[in-house]
Amino acid sequence: MAWQAYTGATIYTGTGEVIEGGTLLVEDGRVAAVGRRVDIPSDATITDLGGKTVVPGFVEAHCHAAVFSMSDGEFETDMKGGKGEKTQQGPATPDFDFLYNFNPYHEHLEQALQGGVTTLLTRPGSGKVIGGMELITKPVGRSREEMIVKYPAGIKMAFGENPKRAFGVSRRQSPSTRMGVAATLRERLNDARNYMARQEAYQRRLAEWEAGSRDPAQRPEPPAADLALEPLVKLLRGELWAHIHVHRDDDIMTILRIGDEFGFHYTLEHATSSFRVVQEIAARNVPCVVGPALVTRDKIECLDQGFATPGILEKEGIKIAITTDHPVVPIDLLRMSAALAHREGLSAEGTLRAITSGAAEIIGVADRVGSLEPGKDADFQVYDAWPFELRSRLLQVYVNGELAYDAATHREEWEVHYPRLAERYRAG
Amino acid sequence: MFAITNARIYTITRGVISRGTVVVDQGRIVSVEQGEAPAGVKTIDAGGRYLFPGFIDAYTLLGVHEDANTDMGFDADEYPMISGPGLRALDAVYPADIAFRDAVAAGVTTVMASPGYVNVVGGLTAVIKTAGATVDEMLVKDNAALRVAVSGTPRFMFYFGPPPVDPRDRAQEVAIFESELQRGREYLAKKAAKPEDTEPDLHLEAIAALLEGRIPALARAPMNHDVSNVLYLSRKWGFRVILEGLYEGHLVADEIAGAGAPAVVGPMMADRRFYSRYTSARTPALLAKAGVKIALTTGHPTLAIQFLPVEAAYQVQQGMSEDEALRAITINPAEILGLGERLGSIEARKDADLVLFSSHPFDTKAKADLVFINGKEVYRRDGVDLGDRAGAGGAM
Numbered sequence: 098m099a100w101q102a103y104t105g106a107t108i109y110t111g112t113g114e115v116i117e118g119g120t121l122l123v124e125d126g127r128v129a130a131v132g133r134r135v136d137i138p139s140d141a142t143i144t145d146l147g148g149k150t151v152v153p154g155f156v157e158a159h160c161h162a163a164v165f166s167m168s169d170g171e172f173e174t175d176m177k178g179g180k181g182e183k184t185q186q187g188p189a190t191p192d193f194d195f196l197y198n199f200n201p202y203h204e205h206l207e208q209a210l211q212g213g214v215t216t217l218l219t220r221p222g223s224g225k226v227i228g229g230m231e232l233i234t235k236p237v238g239r240s241r242e243e244m245i246v247k248y249p250a251g252i253k254m255a256f257g258e259n260p261k262r263a264f265g266v267s268r269r270q271s272p273s274t275r276m277g278v279a280a281t282l283r284e285r286l287n288d289a290r291n292y293m294a295r296q297e298a299y300q301r302r303l304a305e306w307e308a309g310s311r312d313p314a315q316r317p318e319p320p321a322a323d324l325a326l327e328p329l330v331k332l333l334r335g336e337l338w339a340h341i342h343v344h345r346d347d348d349i350m351t352i353l354r355i356g357d358e359f360g361f362h363y364t365l366e367h368a369t370s371s372f373r374v375v376q377e378i379a380a381r382n383v384p385c386v387v388g389p390a391l392v393t394r395d396k397i398e399c400l401d402q403g404f405a406t407p408g409i410l411e412k413e414g415i416k417i418a419i420t421t422d423h424p425v426v427p428i429d430l431l432r433m434s435a436a437l438a439h440r441e442g443l444s445a446e447g448t449l450r451a452i453t454s455g456a457a458e459i460i461g462v463a464d465r466v467g468s469l470e471p472g473k474d475a476d477f478q479v480y481d482a483w484p485f486e487l488r489s490r491l492l493q494v495y496v497n498g499e500l501a502y503d504a505a506t507h508r509e510e511w512e513v514h515y516p517r518l519a520e521r522y523r524a525g
Numbered sequence: 526m527f528a529i530t531n532a533r534i535y536t537i538t539r540g541v542i543s544r545g546t547v548v549v550d551q552g553r554i555v556s557v558e559q560g561e562a563p564a565g566v567k568t569i570d571a572g573g574r575y576l577f578p579g580f581i582d583a584y585t586l587l588g589v590h591e592d593a594n595t596d597m598g599f600d601a602d603e604y605p606m607i608s609g610p611g612l613r614a615l616d617a618v619y620p621a622d623i624a625f626r627d628a629v630a631a632g633v634t635t636v637m638a639s640p641g642y643v644n645v646v647g648g649l650t651a652v653i654k655t656a657g658a659t660v661d662e663m664l665v666k667d668n669a670a671l672r673v674a675v676s677g678t679p680r681f682m683f684y685f686g687p688p689p690v691d692p693r694d695r696a697q698e699v700a701i702f703e704s705e706l707q708r709g710r711e712y713l714a715k716k717a718a719k720p721e722d723t724e725p726d727l728h729l730e731a732i733a734a735l736l737e738g739r740i741p742a743l744a745r746a747p748m749n750h751d752v753s754n755v756l757y758l759s760r761k762w763g764f765r766v767i768l769e770g771l772y773e774g775h776l777v778a779d780e781i782a783g784a785g786a787p788a789v790v791g792p793m794m795a796d797r798r799f800y801s802r803y804t805s806a807r808t809p810a811l812l813a814k815a816g817v818k819i820a821l822t823t824g825h826p827t828l829a830i831q832f833l834p835v836e837a838a839y840q841v842q843q844g845m846s847e848d849e850a851l852r853a854i855t856i857n858p859a860e861i862l863g864l865g866e867r868l869g870s871i872e873a874r875k876d877a878d879l880v881l882f883s884s885h886p887f888d889t890k891a892k893a894d895l896v897f898i899n900g901k902e903v904y905r906r907d908g909v910d911l912g913d914r915a916g917a918g919g920a921m
Contacts (some may be wrong), residue, residue: 204798312607393624393826394593400623424796433794433839436889487838487889488847511803515776522775522811 100124100141101498103151106479111153111453111468114447121151123475126497128480131469136429152484154215154476154494156456156467158386159340160423162219163203163234163299164195186263188272189285191328193229195221196248198240205428206236210502212429213484215476216246216457216466220253223342226272226281227294228253229342230328233462235476237501246462252328254282254363255342256352257399279351286359289329295320328455335445338362338461339387344369344398351354353377364459372409384416385458389426391434404434407451408442417447419457436485444505528562534564537855538870539800547576548628549877552899557871569913573887574894576849578767578871579878582833583789584743584860585825586620587636587655588625588848589815592826598622601641604783607692608701612648612730614638615667622839624830626694629904631831632880632893635665635859635868640672642745645692645701647672649844650743652862654878656903664732670767671735671860675699675754685714699754706762707731710812735795740764742788747800750774767861769822772801775808778892787818787861795837809853818856820850821850838887847887 101123108119108131119127130136137143143487155264199219211216221228232250238244255276261337265273270276302317325463331337343349356363368385371378379408380383390404410417419438421431431452439448447455457467466474475498482489494502512519526904527549528625534542536557546562562568582715594686603609618638628636636654640647649668657663674700692698709732716723716733721900722908736742744755747770750826757833759766768774769789774781781788790809797804812819821840823833847855859869884891895911 208798212657228693274537347574391829391832395826397593400593424799426795427796428796433835437835440889440892485889487835487887488841490842493807509805511776511805514803522814 100138102135102137102141102143102308103146103425103479104137104143104149105145105147107196108469109150109152109449110470111441111449112470115159119151121469121475121477122524123498126475128469128471128473128475132147140317146479148481148490150483151469151479152478152488153453153467153469154478155213155452155453156418156454156460156462157209157214157217157420157423157428157431159388159393159420159458160217160219160241160428161222162205162209162217162423163200164198165220173182178287188225188263188270188278188281189227190225190229190259191227191252191285193221194333195230195232196221197440199232199234201234201238201241201244205423207236207430209236209423210494210496211507212431213478214431215478215489215494215496215501216430217423217428218250220251220340220461221257223253223255223262225253226255226260226522227279227329228255233460233474235496236452237496238299242474245502246371246465249328250460251338252332252354252381253339253342255516256348257342257344258396259342262273267493275348275351279355282355283358285324285329286333286355286361288323289326290359292320292323292326293333319462320430327491332361333359336504340366342366344401346370346373348398349374350377355385356381356383357379366420368406371415372406373401374416376412378410378414379413382416382417385410386418386420386456386459387438388420389422391421391430404437407438407447408444411443411447416455416459417451418459419451428474433487434483436444437489439485445485477504526555527567529569529571529576529881530562532574532576532881533648534576534871535578536871537730537851538872540708545571545576547877547879548714548802549879549897549900552877552901553585554871554873554875554877554879556873557866565679567913569895569911571881572716572911572918575680575882575891576871577632577880577882577886578855578869578875579880579896579898580632580822580833580854581635581858581869582633582822582830582854583596583767583820583861584822584827585636585638585830586627586641587638587661587825588620588622589638589640589654590826591619591851592623592624601639601647602643604639604643605697606644608645609728610646610647610705611727612640613645613668614640614648614672615651615660615664617665618651620660620663622826625655625828627831627894629898630893631834632882632886632896633830633833634880634896634898635864635879636825637669637743638861639670639743640649642672642674642676643678645673645678645698646732647677647706647738652864654898655903656898665867666862666864667686668731668734668740670741670743671731671821673702673742673755675702675758676745676751676770677745678745695751695754700756702758703762705732706736709736710762713737725746733766736762738763738765741767743767743769746774747772748772749773749803752777752781756780756786759784759786770798770800770824771812772808774817775811775815777806778817780814781783781812782816787820787857788812789820789822789858789861791822792824792886793821794832794836795824795827805841806843807845809840810843810849812854813845813849814856818857818861819853821853822858834886841887843855850887 103121108116122130150463220231233247454467457463479493530546639650652666653663712729734867856869879897881895894909
């Protein structure tokens with residue numbers, strides 16, 4: 098691939114900068130330069146985007162895309178699991194290898210693209226206290242390896258009604274209360290801490306043995322391996338983040354307490370009542386992935402749901418992203434969700450940030466995506482106006498510098514299956 | 526009597542009045558004019574705000590499926606009954622449901638409250654206003670339509686556990702519906718021949734109302750063959766039909782237009798792929814283009830009720846004209862519900878259901894500042910002061 102130059106556009110870089118009449122220069126799928134004055138190589142392909150608006154591809158920080166489809170009758174089966182027999186049925190499966198549920202040909206990925214989403218974090222559901230490992234992918238690519246941006250990308254955890262319902266109500270097992278949920282997480286973190294201590298003790302003894310007698314009969318025994326705890330060890334070492342599903346403010350406070358006790362990185366996912374404990378969250382610098390709010394309050398713990406939350410958190414300096422929680426809200430409505438948060442008080446700059454660079458930072462991939470800066474992936478979209486104008490239209494989406502969606506030539510599934518019908522509507 | 530003056534009035538049926546006055550008396554609109562308020566009338570100065578008729582959603586479970594209380598607040602589907610024509614949505618509407626507050630704050634002032642779609646015949650719907658202490662006070666039209674679902678309901682039942690008994694597919698659902706129609710027909714014949722020997726039957730009265738054309742069927746039709754099935758049944762048995770759902774409606778748009786059946790389409794801002802395969806976000810626009818009278822809907826709680834105007838803006842994003850999108854949440858649903866003389870536009874003699882927006886409701890930053898139902902202020906956004914507290918307020 099050679100040089101591509103996109104000229105004359107209003108470019109929002111995703112980091113707060115707006116460039117009128119700007120040029121975006123792409124080389125081999127990466128952003129080479131962006132600005133008002135960019136030297137365009139003579140062999141570059143030039144596309145005039147005069148009057149158009151360019152923004153980074155959107156980043157969906159929390160969804161369940163490309164792993165199941167209700168119409169396939171696969172609902173839930175792909176959301177639960179855990180490979181170890183010991184953990185398979187339990188409320189804590191940190192080793193659940195979610196990667197193998199990912200279907201790189203899933204229709205959800207096409208839907209993401211049609212909504213301008215070029216990076217998405219897809220993850221296990223919220224029925225378990227510790228659900229398993231998460232995956233970050235792009236919606237297109239030549240292979241699964243090329244699509245996947247990061248795996249594992251974090252550990253899914255959940256508080257509140259969902260684990261209570263999945264275990265206490267549905268299976269008459271623990272956890273059936275909020276005490277039980279908290280205890281389940283504490284126990285597993287404590288197990289992981291003990292496991293780490295056993296490993297460290299072994300390493301110490303081994304070093305002593307190596308420096309000392311080296312008598313084969315005296316060689317220390319390694320502790321029994323526990324694969325289910327390995328992801329939690331990574332969590333406690335700061336190599337992985339926990340992403341914790343939570344709605345109510347009291348559950349948020351429980352998470353903050355456990356975070357203080359064990360010391361690990363985490364985000365609050367949904368964070369419905371976060372505005373009630375905003376100071377406590379801000380004091381610990383915990384990012385919040387907020388949403389979805391385009392649906393009704395389907396549980397009592399969602400009573401505080403609304404689009405005002407992102408704006409309130411922004412004012413306190415809390416890092417935020419906005420989510421559709423696809424398929425709870427269709428992923429192509431990420432832009433609409435952000436626009437409605439803007440309506441309820443989120444700043445214009447913060448609105449774009451919440452589904453581009455801000456989201457990328459929270460899920461740990463800002464080095465590659467979320468903004469249009471030299472060296473980053475050339476994932477961008479073209480609109481006929483500022484994308485958070487409700488009437489604005491998405492025209493094109495580029496992923497890794499390649500045109501991946503074009504509204505002008507795109508054919509929906511029905512248009513492929515019913516070409517004569519489609520022809521009639523186009524003609525009319 | 527009071528007047529809202531200095532407003533940009535979107536009458537819907539008679540264009541836009543750039544600087545006009547609406548006079549309201551006893552819950553009704555008295556006049557809609559360019560210019561100032563008549564002398565001696567208490568006025569609310571709209572300060573150039575946008576005045577719209579209250580929005581209407583022709584298919585919702587509002588108040589029937591209570592928000593945030595899905596365990597004990599769910600009253601939409603009496604599923605063990607399989608078919609219950611005599612059930613009435615009115616008996617399940619909970620006026621204190623917080624979703625009514627959401628509706629009013631978004632300028633949605635009238636909805637059809639309906640049973641859901643798990644039963645073959647779900648019961649009778651009711652058209653209600655979205656504010657009031659009792660549902661009787663909110664009522665506009667009781668027994669407005671008969672809810673029918675012969676569109677693969679068992680699929681949904683299987684998700685929440687196996688159905689207690691049949692039906693298990695569309696054919697069985699139709700068979701159950703047709704046996705109801707047959708009994709209704711026999712009931713009517715008997716009533717005509719020997720009225721004194723015919724004991725009233727509450728369920729069959731509802732079927733009789735459908736067969737006699739007094740009420741339409743509100744028929745669930747998410748997929749294209751559902752549309753064809755329902756239109757065929759309506760011809761075969763001679764009843765009127767309002768189609769609802771239509772996620773694939775564009776595939777049979779000509780058939781719908783030919784039948785003259787109105788369509789309550791959507792919600793499109795929902796997981797449409799759950800219901801159908803060949804769905805398109807442009808379905809409502811394509812139906813309108815084919816000449817079908819369409820109303821947009823949230824299908825609350827499928828989409829939350831407060832997003833009805835956003836659903837309309839989303840259609841503009843998908844290529845529908847702004848005018849068509851506005852009609853689809855005002856005059857079209859009013860006419861589909863048989864209330865076109867009373868609701869859906871700003872015209873003299875209509876109900877004073879009026880919404881004063883800070884700007885055009887399709888603008889990102891638009892908010893409803895002041896909402897009236899039957900001429901009574903039912904919502905005022907925090908901090909909005911139109912200098913009328915001692916004025917028109919007293920008249921309401």
